[in-house]
Amino acid sequence: MVRSPCCEKEHTRKGPWTREEDDSLTRHIMFHGIGRSWRALPREAGLNRCGKSCRLRWINYLQPGVKRGNFTLLENRMIVNLHAQLGNKWSSIAGRLPGRTDNEIKNNWNTNLLANGIDPRTHKPLSTAIFTTPAPPNNKINSSSDTTRTPTTDSATSMSVVTTNSNSTTTTMMKIGIQTSSGSEVEVESCPELNLELSLALPSH
DNA sequence: AATCGTATCAACCGCACACCT
DNA sequence: AAGGTGTGCGGTTGATACGAT
Structure with a gap:
């Protein structure tokens, strides 16, 4: 046809x-x-x-609610783990990352993550850089469409992570509240099987 | 200051699937 | 059941900004 x-x-x-x-x-x-x-x-x-x-x-x-700006270390971790499970199912991955679109995740994977040493087959970082410090801001303010890029909210995004160790085998359920600069809070309940291996360090000051 | 190379990301393209008639 | 249409998805490209020389 x-x-x-x-x-x-x-x-x-x-x-x-x-x-x-x-x-x-x-x-x-x-x-x-x-x-x-x-x-x-x-x-x-x-x-x-x-x-x-x-x-x-x-x-x-x-679309309202679309998050702009750099990916947080938590988001990068989630992407790597979800990609390990789902492969290049960007829309499925996007469905589990509130405010992120498949296109943006795909771009992030192809640029930041692969370029920073994530092995696409093993999903292991060759260096821990992308998980320990956010990528330095690329101050590029949009280019092409003369106008419309909304200012990034990422730098003002804060996260709180609550872990609950349900037993001595350290099975961890995490509820992650992500507070954006606009005041809205997104709560993400992580899948235990994702094994995000998340560790957060308090600021030293 | 100019040029070149690289990184980033918005947008396009083509395919596949789902739905409708 | 088969054909037609709309939508969604993943891969890829191209324009632009930025950094290095």
């Missing part, structure tokens, strides 16, 4: 989104929701974009 293209390529814009496009998309979705289909949405919102492109932009960038 022959599939029709998802959009008329010659009439759709490509490349970085402008603030106006972001505004139009956000406004439309806030007012009407996603509606009948992503395919119809750009026309209804008056956007010269492919439905797929709109979906990606919304999910990865505009």
Whole structure:
């Protein structure tokens, strides 16, 4: 069978989104929701974009609750452990990391984690660097889409970890509250089988 | 100060699956 | 049951910022 293209390529814009496009998309979705289909949405919102492109932009960038900025050491650990279990199932991994998108996790894996010495087969770090100190901020403020990147909240993110040793064999259930700078708190209950091997050190001062 | 190489990440592409008729 | 359509996912690319020389 022959599939029709998802959009008329010659009439759709490509490349970085402008603030106006972001505004139009956000406004439309806030007012009407996603509606009948992503395919119809750009026309209804008056956007010269492919439905797929709109979906990606919304999910990865505009959707409320999307966390920006560097991954915390806890998040890096979770990604490595989840990747060991799930493989390249980025969307499944994203589903277990509140506020992170599959695209961002994938990028982080391909850049930070692999580049910093995580063996993709054994999932063991060649060095412990990425688990002991957060990556230095790359002060790059966005580039392409002239405008729209929201300031990172990561530097202001704090975590509290509560561990409960249920017996002498140190089976550990962890509830992790992540408090963001905006004041909202996300609570993550870790799966014991993940064996995050998390250790946190108090600041020395 | 200019140039080059590298890192980062937003966005695109194509495929596969699910759902509908 | 089969064909058509929409959506989601993973891989990849390209633009840009940054650091090194």
